[in-house]
Amino acid sequence: MKLNFFSKKNDVSLESEAGYEKRHHAVSRPKETWKETHTGISFSMIAYISWKNLKVGKARSILTIGGVALGIGIITFLLSIGFGMQQMIVSEVTKNNPIDVIDINNGNLDNFVSLTDDVVNKVKNIDGVKKVERRVNTGGKIILGESQTDVIIYGTTSDYLDMLRVNYRDNGGSFSNDGETALISDRLANLLGFSNPYDAIGKKIVYNIALSKEVSSSLDAEKVTDNNEIIISGIVNNSDNTYIYLPTKMLQDKFGIDSAQDGKVVVADMAKFDNVKQQLEQMGFVTSSIAELIAGINSFFSTVRVFLVVFGVIIMSISAMGMLNTLSVSLLQRTKEIGIMKALGTKRYDVFKMFILESIIISFVGGLLGFFGGYGLALLANKVLIILGKRMGTELSYFVYVPTGFVLAIGGFVLFLGIITGVMPAFRAAKIHALEALRYE
């Protein structure tokens, strides 16, 4: 407090006999060197006093903070479930379908195209294509002893099966592109009389295969080739159909099958994804890819979120009104106290800060409680779903999810709310005159 401003000479006071009102507008106001020293109330003390004030009006503070917490809580609850479901569905979808694969098939009757070797080579030459695998299907019949079953016969490669995420290896199965191997669906194994499908591995079966011009270009008419033998080399689980996978090469060598209906095109460069797809369509293929599905899922959830945000804005405006009301009442009740602070030397700006801070404390504490409350409730709901799911035989996991961006958005919004609702009362508080405190009733 070593201030010597009192010893400073003041020219203005000597210069004029005119009224102060006039002089206050004069340009030559004395330089106020101590201004750097007048730091005003420290931030921690402002925070302390604001906090004390909130504690004095406990019931009101709790109600107001509760209002904010409720709003933020509802929004967090709904959005964390929404985000979580979106994430779960997307991950579920991509689990069985790589994102860089375009499925093609010749389902378009107007512009029929088969995946012959020539066509496959053409596809491979499209810029951005890494590789192409294909799958042919035709009808057939499996015979084992007394049992006979109609099946779909697929001819394909191990790469295609991998892309389809068909898992036969873990169950002790194998599939060779060049050998004579066969994977059958577990359903088919059941129908052939194996209650445990794995018992079928190593068994020799007899199959008929229906051939047509569609799959074998050298054929003129349809025909059925009977009594072919093969040994089962693996099982495909969780099937709801009866089918058998055979190697493409074997089918070609034995039956002259040289074409296919379905293919999977792997894109090397995702930037060329759309371009590759377009060219495939121009060749006459019907294409589909998981990217589209994911885009669809995301756009659905975006729409849902827009509604949630609108809903949230409505809730939050109600909370904001509650805050504004609390702060206004608090201002009215504390007119005299603010006068006291002013009389004892508080700067306007410090009073302003005190009220703004009070408002920010309300919105922040409310936001914090609301966020964790909403998130906790969402987890609880998730837990209940998991328990219910277990009872009904489905395996569910925790999916509730809050992206970091959302947390930051909530934080930013809460700060904004505090400032916007605090500005008006704070401004009015700052304008209260010190004499308000000294007027005796």
Add this chain to the structure above:
Amino acid sequence: MDEIKNKIEAGGERIAKMNEAPTQSDESKSDAGFFPEFEHHSNTDIVVGIKDVEKTFVLGTNKVDILKGINVDIKRGEFVMLMGPSGCGKSTLLHIIYGLEAPTNGTILVEDEDIWAHSKNWRAYFRNQFIGFIPQQAFWIKSLSVIENVAVPGFIGGRGYRESIERAYKTLEIVGMKDWAHYRPFDLSGGQQQKVSFARSLLLNPKFIIADEPTGNLDQKSGVQLMDLIKEFNESLNITVLMVTHNPDQVNYASRIVKMVDGKIMDDIIDKEQINAMKHEA
């Protein structure tokens, strides 16, 4: 938050206890040691110079002249009592000196500094650092305890919690109110509240103390106690006091009586015998 608060308070108490330690207990008349910063920056002996001060209130279309040219120089160490009938403008004059109400004309010099030639913030700081104010009716911040209220000028001046509380504890001790430090201020009696007010006015070592009828709401005994206390400080620390009072029994506390009537100075008495005579006149 509560935890922090308790910690802070515990800290304040610890410091206070340290100060109570036997080595320092001979504080009886060592008040000056507590005011090491009490320095005078000016060699003039006039603490407050009131020069041709006029105040006109405008009420609607009416102009009411409340102060009509006041000239008083208050010297260091003086105990000035401002007396006069109700409505003559005593409080208005105090508010002008305190920097809350602008004079219509004239100058207030505090140690040669024209306080009304500065900005609002300047005067806020000036009030905070250089003037102790005791009002007629004690005013408090409800949410704070007695000791925290006494510490408020410290907070306002930018000091930390501990330091302010430590000082507040000392001043409370000096006015004999330390046992009430953690009460709510409005739970105290009027006399106790005014003692705490006085403690608060002393917190930052003011250059002078302004008191507007500090005993106005007190019973006889509390009034005497407070006056004795103020007088003691006036004499031992040479703190200048400017006080408004209606009570002629209190004139013998003063070293100077300024009588105001209708916005003008009627009498300015320094002579001790004359002052004592006034008491008997009443």
